[in-house]
Amino acid sequence: QTRARLPWLLIGMFGGIGSSILLNCFTDTLGSNPEMALFIPLLAGMGGNVGVQSSAIAVQGLANNSLDSKHIFRHILKESSVALVNATILSAFIYIYNIFVYGAGNIITTAVPLSLFVVIMFASAFGTLIPMVLERMDINPAVATGPFIQIVNDLSGMTFYMVISMLLSSLFI
Secondary structure, eight states, X not given: OXXXXXXXXXXXXXXXXXXXXXXXXXXXXXXXOGGGGGGHHHHHHHHHHHHHHHHHHHHHXXXXXXXXXXXXXXXXXXXXXXXHHHHHHHHHHHHHHHHHHHOTTSHHHHHHHHHHHHHHHHHHHHHHHHHHHHHHTTOOHHHHHHHHHHHHHHHHXXXXXXXXXXXXXXXXX
């Protein structure tokens, strides 16, 4: 079992190293708004949670033959509609929280909920897509999906957060 799992865990570890390298590219952004770092675990965790939920549904559907990998886009659309509702509700909650904690004019108040929305939408689609693609490639999605989701969601989530924050900071100045 170690031979089946360890390569995927190593890939996950290298993805974590990639996330740290990516964040290092945005030290100026984090330096000018250090409280942004406080939300990195939230965004990474939510992206991971949504991706795992979506992938678990896809893996289960593939395993019991209730999901056909030939209809990838139909399944992504279905998961994305659920994600749209969830992303809207969760982003609204974090926006309200940030208004109370940081005030309406702070970049954090806007950047975090917008980033959270994008992260959830992306993670849902990607979490559905990966197991289906792996299945079509004859790779066991139950073993391989998790590391792919972790790496891509972490890297994309941090990229979305930093880019959205940089764009908003240019508007707030």
